[in-house]
Amino acid sequence: MRFVLAIVSFVIGLLLVGLAVGQRTVFAPPSSLVAQSSSTASAPVTVIPGSTLTANPGYQRINVAGSGTVFAAYGKTADVDAWIGDAKHTTLRFDAEQDRLVGRTTGSGDSVPDPKGSDLWYQEWDGPGQFTVRLPADVSVVVLADGSDAAPTDVSVTWPRDTATPSVGPLLVVGGLFLAGGVALLVWAFLHQRRGRGPRRRSGGTRPPRVRASRRAAAAGAQVPVRGRRGRRSLVAVPIVLVGALGLAGCSSDYWPQGGGSGATPTPTASATGAADSTEPTAATEQQIRRIVERVAEVASKADADRDTSLLESRFTGAALDFRKANYAIREKDADVDAPPAISAGEVCVALPQQTGSWPRTIFTVVAEDCSAKTAPQALTLVQDSARDDYKVAYDVSLEAAAEIPSLAPTSLGAARLAGDTKLLRIAPDDIAAAYGDVLAKDSESDKASLFASDGDGLRSTIGKAYKDKKADSLPDTAKIEYSSEVPEDSPVAIATDGAGALVSASLDEIEKVTPTAAGAEVNTEGAVKALSGVDSSTKGISATYSVQLLFSVPPVGSDEKVVLLGFTQGLTAASEVQ
Incomplete structure (x- = not known):
């Protein structure tokens, strides 16, 4: 029965550890969310407002591609809106159900001035490619060609996803405990079986006197092996397995449940402008x-x-x-x-x-x-x-x-x-x-x-x-x-x-x-x-x-x-x- 319990404990431990490893490999969640634009509008300006950029937590990796002239910049949302004026522009919104960027075109003007070098932009990029930012809700991104041609429509925004698996830590610990328990049961079963194979008492005879052979042999100068060394070696494996499981489980805070309610409190981040929040906006940073x-x-x-x-x-x-x-x-x-x-x-x-x-x-x-x-x-x-x-x-x-x-x-x-x-x-x-x-x-x-x-x-x-x-x-x-x-x-x-x-x-x-x-x-x-x-x-x-x-x-x-x-x-x- 002890061997059966040891095997069951081993199997449960291996299953729990395997499940924990699987959550970080086979069943691991995707590391990012990519929202691609589905707009085909021909407006000269494409706007990614701050509300879209902050629709998901974390930094924003914006990718803009196109065969012609490609220009991108970001600035204060109110300044961007004022610069666009009544020009035709496509505003991209994040569709959470489809994980896509959906565009809506408004305005009537057919063109805007050349956007390069405007004093309103906090930063600008000339040419296709991707850039990573962490913009607050009051900052928007504009994507254009040269102000008169249609803006590039191949635009995507990538956000990092929470890849935390808070059940991995507990699974590894519990699995390690089951594995350690299986080792302990196995050692116990071997010891019990070994004792059961010793000399049996003779029926009808008198009990022979106890003789401590080891002491007598030691007194005679003979080398006597110490009993139970193998058992102690097996018992040493128990803390080693347990410590290894706990060490693996403690590698990252992502492996453990986090306190503080249903979600972690976001850490305040600096504004893209480098300016402190104030009751009135400033003309420039x-x-x-x-x-x-x-x-x-x-x-x-x-x-x-x-x-x-x-x-x-x-x-x-x-x-x-x-x-x-x-x-x-x-x-x-x-x-x-x-x-x-x-x-x-x-x-x-x-x-x-x-x-x-x-x-x-x-x-x-x-x-x-x-x-x-x-x-x-x-x-x-x-x-x-x-x-x-x-x-x-x-x-x-x-x-x-x-x-x-x-x-x-x-x-x-x-x-x-x-x-x-x-x-x-x-x-x-x-x-x-x-x-x-x-x-x-x-x-x-x-x-x-x-x-x-x-x-x-x-x-x-x-x-x-x-x-x-x-x-x-x-x-x-x-x-x-x-x-x-x-x-x-x-x-x-x-x-x-x-x-x-x-x-x-x-x-x-x-x-x-x-x-x-x-x-x-x-x-x-x-x-x-x-x-x-x-x-x-x-x-x-x-x-x-x-x-x-x-x-x-x-x-x-x-x-x-x-x-x-x-x-x-x-x-x-x-x-x-x-x-």
């Missing part, structure tokens, strides 16, 4: 801002070298565009004139996007070759008019050597853009350029002088009242100079700081008009004015306009602090004969 600055710097470098105004207009607007275009015109006629200051893409020292989900959008950034060394930092104010437009530099300001940028919100949170007529600041952004122009003309005699800090203001010594008076005194008696200032139509840009103040970028036109005061007298031109006006001398006079880009730190309303000029860029932008 830090990674996007760095890429935008690199693109702007590349365009500026090439346009400055070639004096290419068409290329320049792709990344510059407003006062920053006027300044560079005038410089190109001057350098065409006077090679000795220096090119504009180069925009560095070495490091982004400050990156502050606007808190907004609509357009236009604003980014404030400070760039330099080396932020720690404070080497010629430049403050750029960039604006994006619509989802399909690139960010353009509206203001490019060289910071003062001692300029201190006030405390700003982190890039992941961004800051609000303030209205030009806001009452939250000591002076409204719409009024700051005119007020500062009055200070440049009158200095301390201006009724606005008390608003502005004079210490560290390098522009006052450059084109302020003392400079103007000196230049007027240097003219001959046959000529006079008149100064005036105008505020261009470009609206100022104000973005909030941590202290309830704001950084305000604005522009101001300083106009110098030199006219003769005597009959027959002429005004001669030279340098940049001569190159830009094309006039050597005039009996009517010469008017020259110097555009000044300004950056101020403005305190909040009710503060005793003064408005501080953080930096400026100024140069000749127009010159002509007085009419």
Whole structure:
């Protein structure tokens, strides 16, 4: 009977262990779920929204194939929708019953702009292939050809599947115990059988005295084998088998049931954007801002070298565009004139996007070759008019050597853009350029002088009242100079700081008009004015306009602090004969 029990225990143990091994081999679940697109639409854009990407847990491996042009990118879902607009597009949804991607086409437009290099994309891929991402629900993927041809329809998304087999561990342990029990029963059966084969008591005779032969033999010097060694060897196999089963069962947590209810609690993962969750979306992430600055710097470098105004207009607007275009015109006629200051893409020292989900959008950034060394930092104010437009530099300001940028919100949170007529600041952004122009003309005699800090203001010594008076005194008696200032139509840009103040970028036109005061007298031109006006001398006079880009730190309303000029860029932008 003991042998039968041992065999039964062995069989049960082998079956349980075999079943456990089978769950990790023959009966193992598939390691991934592949959903192929079944759409045959001819729309120029295919969208895989965040809700589809997160329909199954884990990372997403997206495969895009096609014989023609293939382009893929991903960005914030709201930005993707705004970029597509009313264009015809196919949205892919995950059908859980069929494990497929099902498309639905909406929109009416036949084309979209070339998607390559858009500032909205977090990342983009050019050409067919596959890429693996882990995108949150608020990020979507777009797949296109060139914007006008039909988008590739050979699209699939692969998700990893849970291959955990929580019954493997218990099966291995229980199977190991049955195998160990079978060994123990087998040893017990052999020992019992061996005892049963010993000498039997004779009937009718007297019981012989017990003689411990082993002791007597040992006393006589004989070697006596120790009994029961084989049994002990068999018993040693029991813990070995048990330890082996437990070791195999403990190889992975996937082999054991996990606590915490019906499913494991998902581990929070970082957003694809690298930004922390906030109540308001931001115009761009830090990674996007760095890429935008690199693109702007590349365009500026090439346009400055070639004096290419068409290329320049792709990344510059407003006062920053006027300044560079005038410089190109001057350098065409006077090679000795220096090119504009180069925009560095070495490091982004400050990156502050606007808190907004609509357009236009604003980014404030400070760039330099080396932020720690404070080497010629430049403050750029960039604006994006619509989802399909690139960010353009509206203001490019060289910071003062001692300029201190006030405390700003982190890039992941961004800051609000303030209205030009806001009452939250000591002076409204719409009024700051005119007020500062009055200070440049009158200095301390201006009724606005008390608003502005004079210490560290390098522009006052450059084109302020003392400079103007000196230049007027240097003219001959046959000529006079008149100064005036105008505020261009470009609206100022104000973005909030941590202290309830704001950084305000604005522009101001300083106009110098030199006219003769005597009959027959002429005004001669030279340098940049001569190159830009094309006039050597005039009996009517010469008017020259110097555009000044300004950056101020403005305190909040009710503060005793003064408005501080953080930096400026100024140069000749127009010159002509007085009419």
